Amino acid sequence: MLSVKISFAPHVGHQTPLVELVETPSTVEISLEDGAHTFQSEDVDVGKFTAFGNRRLLGRLVFGYVYDEARHTVTVCGTDFASADGLRLVTFPAGTEECCYHRAAGSAGFLADDLMGNRHWNCRTPLTVGVDEVLRGMARAANESxxxxxxxxxxxxxxxxxxxxxxxxxxxxKLLVVYRDGVFQGLYEPGAELGPQDEVVTIESVWGGTVHFSVGEAFANVIGSTNDPRIAGKTWINLWADQFGVYPNICTSYHFNGFNCGTSFVGGHIITGTVAHTMPKGSDSVYIMPICQPHNHNDNVFMEALEYQDGIWLKDYLGGP
Ligand SMILES: [Zn+2]
Ligand SMILES: [Zn+2]
Incomplete structure (x- = not known):
């Protein structure tokens, strides 16, 4: 089991004729169990109904996650990732089961069901103007925390x-690749004739999100991945740069164990651990990190996350049928 404590609060107090949201931060303990689960926090006070004898407005955090204890890896939704697993703050007047759902990702959910489905506790009414924005802000702050x-x-x-x-x-x-009858053909060529035996694999189908490594996390090359034409074509490193807003100017594992790093970089396919090996197509634990050419071509040494801690997570290595 994994435990962290997080605090979250509305950035501003907010008062409407029906409800007052308090600025006091709430702290919840979050415990994650091995496997895929939905976490639900204990209830915390988020406000009170000033017109109803200060009845408490309670809230709890709910989100889906995957915790792989053996691979010490946890997967959660980004704050703007509009998934049903994404974090939401569920609010309800104390003693009732009338819930509103304030989803971190603004585009997630169904407003009529999430915020206007109850007999009494609803947001988006003339008496609750701005309440949902403040509570959604709390959900976003909680996810970031x-x-x-x-x-x-x-x-x-x-x-x-x-x-x-x-x-x-x-x-x-340039990131599209073509499979014909299940066999990798290479990069998609604009204007190429494709038939029913062809499948075009898009970046969305292999992209999982981002990955964060602790300083000194060991990693090694995925053997065979240098055949991916998107590496030589610099497309992966450009994607890494687009994601993190900076073009890498040093090898992630610069001079680790005295290695003589090069000065040109690729978005290398890597796995955690100290041994380079091949990975089956469809693996969900291959990552892209900026490494130098000599490191990318050397499967006999391992590397460490020293200069950069963040990479791209591929949820479906090589993709394809
Ligand atoms: Zn990071
Ligand atoms: Zn290097």
């Missing part, structure tokens, strides 16, 4: 589900 708290745990690998960064249609095309 959760991710930060997980990243601060030594030795834990934290994967955050996201959508790929915005890339130009041109770069997007």
């Amino acid at each position: 959760l991710i930060a708290a997980l990243k601060s745990l030594p030795g834990l690998i934290v994967r955050v589900r996201t959508t790929p960064p915005e890339i130009s249609p041109d770069d997007y095309q």
Whole structure:
């Protein structure tokens, strides 16, 4: 089991004719169990109904996660990832089961069901103007605190589900690959004739999100991945740069164990641990980190996450049928 404590609060107090949201931060203890689960926190006070004898408005955090204890890896949704597993703050007047759902990702859920489905406790009414925005802000703050708290745990690998960064249609095309009758053909060529035996694999189908490693986490090459034409074509490193907003100027494992690093970099396919090996197509634990060419071509040494802690997580290595 894994435990962290997080605090979250509305950034501002908020008062409407029906309800008053309090600025006091709430602290909840979060315990994650091995496997795929939905976490539900204990209830905390988020406000009171001033017109109804100060009846308490309670809230609890709910989110889906996967914790792989053996691989010391936890996977949660990013704050803008509009998934049913994403974190939501569930609010309800004390003593009732009338719940509103304030989802961290603004585009997630169904407003009529989430915020207007009860007999009494509803947001988006003339008496609750702005309440949902404040409570959704709390949910977003809680998710950010959760991710930060997980990243601060030594030795834990934290994967955050996201959508790929915005890339130009041109770069997007360069990330498409073609399979014919299940056999990898290479990069998609604009204008190429494709038939029913062909399958085009998009970046969305292999992209899982981001991964965060502790300083000194050991990793090694995925043997065989240098055949991926997207490596030589620099497309993976550009994607890494688009994701993290900086172009790498040093090898992640710079001079580790006296290794003589190069000055040009690729987005290398890596796995955690100290031994390079092949990975089956479809593996969900291959990552992209910026490494130098000599490191990328050397399967006899392992590396450590020293200069960069964040990489791209591929949920479906090589993808394809
Ligand atoms: Zn990070
Ligand atoms: Zn290097």
